[in-house]
Amino acid sequence: MGVGSSTGSRPSRSGRAITAAGLAAVLAVSLSACVQSQRQGDGGDTFVFGAAGAPALFDPFYASDGETFRVTRQMMEGLVGFAPGTAEIEPELATDWESSEDGTRWTFHLREGVEFHDGTPFDAEAVCANFERWYHQTGPGRNAALSYYWIETFGGFASDERPSLYSSCEAPDAGTAVIELTRPTSKFPDALGLDSFSIQSPTAMEKYGADEVRARGSSFEYSEYARKHPTGTGPFEFASHDESNQSVVLERNEDYWGEQAGVDRLVFQVIPDESVRKQELLSGGIDGYDYPNPADLASLREQGFDVRVRDPFNILYMGISQRDNPALRDLRVRQALAHAVDRRNLVEANLPAGAEVAELFYPDSVDGHVSDTAKYPHDPERARELLREAGHPNPEIEFWWPTQVTRPYMPDPRGIFNAIAGDLREAGIRVKPVSKPWNGGYISDVNQGKAQVFLLGWTGDYNSPDNFIGTFFGSTNNQFYTEPAPWGGELADRLEAADREPDPKSRERMYAEINRDLKSEYLPAVPLAHSPPAIVTSPDVEGLVPSPLTAERFSTVRVEN
Template identity: 45%
Template sequence: MRIMNSRGVRTITAAVAVALIATGCSSERGNTGDDKGKKDTFVFGAPGDPASLDPALASDGESFRVTRQAFEALLEHESGGSKLVGGLAEKWESDADGKVWTFSLRKGVKFHDGEVLNAKAVCANYDHWFNWKGTYQSSAVTYYWQTIMGGFAKNEDKETPKPNYKSCTAKDENTAVIEVNEPSAQLPGGFSLQALAIHSPKAIEAYKSQEATAKGDAITYPKYSQEAGTVAGTGPYKITKWNKGNKEVSLEAFDGYWGEKAKVKNLVFRTLDTDDARRQALQAGDIDGYDLVAPADIKTLESAGFQVPTRDVFNILYLGMSQGKNPALKKPEVRQAIAHAIDRENLVKTQLPEGGKAATQFMPDTVAGFSEGVKKYPKDTAKAKELLAKAGASNLSIEFCYPTEVTRPYMPNPQDLFELMKADLEKVGMKITPKPMKWNPDYTDAVEAGGCALHLFGWTGDFNDGYNFIGTWFAEPDAQWGVKEDKVFSAVKAASLEPDISKRSDLYKKANEVIMDYLPGVPIASSPPAIAFGKNVNPPKVSPLTQENFAELSFK
């Protein structure tokens, strides 16, 4: 899943009103749903606003956190884990070549607008996405479709990838068959993404009458995706209101849900964009939970009786290098020197929550394809100085970008991480020029365009396949890195085309070894992000993919 991704994300504006953050009111804290005084509204403090109520047009975790409660995909992940299980499809299978995928749909499933789920509804979704035109073909708008299924029926830009989606056929009322042109490591995992969640056919027809528009790099979303009323999924909650002035999205339990009904009637996501604001709101009783708990706050909250479960590790923080921005980074000795200069263990010990691990490659050890045989670059100041001297770069001056106004699961405090890395690099003789930038859109745009010689970035996985990590950056040339090394691309590509999962995992191991031998950047750490809940809450199972199902929670 993307929690503000490292690729394909450009400036996106949706005419969002700017207002003071609402901090709750006594009427909400005392909200009752029946004469017994049972609380019926759960308020969650989110780190940021959603970008879209249509998950197909989103690539950020805050949008998906909301839409996941209202929309379901053909496949899902087991509650609290990363194993694929049936979603709207009870069963699924592919042919031996991995090109034909057959889904046996659940019966008796209804959308929020009363439409019935069937194979034709599934195909209406996939054909709708495949036939997008104009601004919808921008990778900033439809990142995940292009990542999983490639391009469109008629690509309008030569940079758009060739389509891999071929067709969707309703074999019978409850059997949908999706065909692709080439086997892909993105499948079946891609069928579980929120961006490919299934919408009501009636809603899709309404979507078609509206357009996304662009002015330069700025994207304006279609109106239906910016207000409740049109979007309709099959999930346990339905979206009822998006109050942008108060930075709140409201959902209500869907009485016609096919599975286990939500235990709390109303769900509110309220944006509180600083660690302190979220923590103080929980302590004051203005919210009932929040995400991305600062490591320093975990013990404070637990000692006061709050619940702070920690997710399993499924992310990576890395120090990126842009060879296009600073030619010195094209020299392997310089990249190796930077890797040897960084004290990863100290970063993990001082900046990350308990359970964090120093990284050896661009995926955590919880992902299939992790290799124990990659080349290691332990902290070694003397060796770093020696490598810089060998490269003729003993007094290298380099710009180091880092983000502000943001907290990410893999990066609790960007400035503190930056300061420690800066000190490490200066110890080996490098001259660092700091460049702090607002996370969205300035920083993400600059990184994507290769505008930051050194930069901090990361990733939280969407599903458990190695390609979802290393394929994100190293399947093809990417401006962020400026890498032009066919050995890297070929190794990742070979793994992506192998339909046998076991063989593919072995190929990922080899690809990781090739990547770390070349060393395009420095993997720093993986960490278990914490999420907090009130004393009176029975929390949902926490997900390593940050895919919590809020229908599971209840009040004590």
């Protein structure tokens, strides 16, 4: 359901305020009417969730955004999943698995009696059909914008110059799938819990042309399968997508192999404005939403709403590129930046309760975390001393921060930028602010190393050091170092060697040494904080289990009417 607009003479300042308030009210009323029609449906219990953005499509293999995955993970399952409330893997469509001694051959024993939503049996042939589909992508399907997680996890495709981690899939019998890798990796089998690697119905994908994706300028035109017929094995199945109303409706899979979903219908109502999501919750238009403003948590609790704060499984960091500013190539200058930032005050003043000062680039629940690393306590005088020693007593730096975005690790980018910029100026650093929209140049420029000093972060996909520091500082990331940073290739090689190490204890020791050197020898960025993002629901909602990966499954939810 859309909201109309009109143009006229330029309003006064007070007129603009009234117009904005009126528009918010009209939007809230319009959304309530739309949601109520969805809630009534054909009767039965409905859980309505206020989503911050629209899903791009419903084929998780071609997705990389959280709002798409929020929907698809309710319909799709992988060989492995994540235990509720944790980042630890557990059996899902595979009941158990084992690997060869060298870590390159993985045998998965599959769950019996499972069917896809279209009635196609789930078996080893279906597993291999999915792996072969991913590996044999052609044309636009090989684009990193579409196959992001395949490229990040497995590398290349068939007949590709880039080496691939994947070699083959065999189905010796219906209940056994054997995955061959070209080398050992710390990613396995945890990475198979990623939503992109959900197992989908080969029958439906063939019938509705799942791979028929076409480039259209800077965007893509997706297949009929991806738009209208996503088919998994999960507790909910696809019912409808109303693009004008910006809503997605899923219905309970009555033939689900596991415990039945607690509601008949699951509705995702897209409400981009956080304040409107809050108003809809207060009015009863929706039953829950994600990432409430930290400033609202206390009042929401006082009004009886259930505010659940997830365990922090993320990192906010201040990145330092060495491409364009020669001063930043000097370790002493980067150390000065680290000493200049008052991270304790940043956490207490700008992040929600429960946030923690970060010493490393991932939480202490991840392997390889060590405490005996170089420390950079807030010390403006030490920062000034290091700058003088480096011959840059008053350097000028561009400090970038994003607009038009809220991230779990960065709930208030402007406030965080202002706090850090003030700290840097106190240490004698001349700050030149640069701000760009998150999807309007910020991310693309940062990824090309154009931002000298910048704010960025990450929410972990699974519990592995490679998913954090391998992603940040590996050979495919140009945020931090391009030539002439001589240690860039060395660090990337060490990270790849640790990922390849098949022995868990040896691998953990390798990551521990890398973490020590990241702080003392390299310092490509300054770890700032781990922040616990919240999710809020109405008092009538029971059974929601918050995920540190922000990857909740709503099949356990029940709504008391």
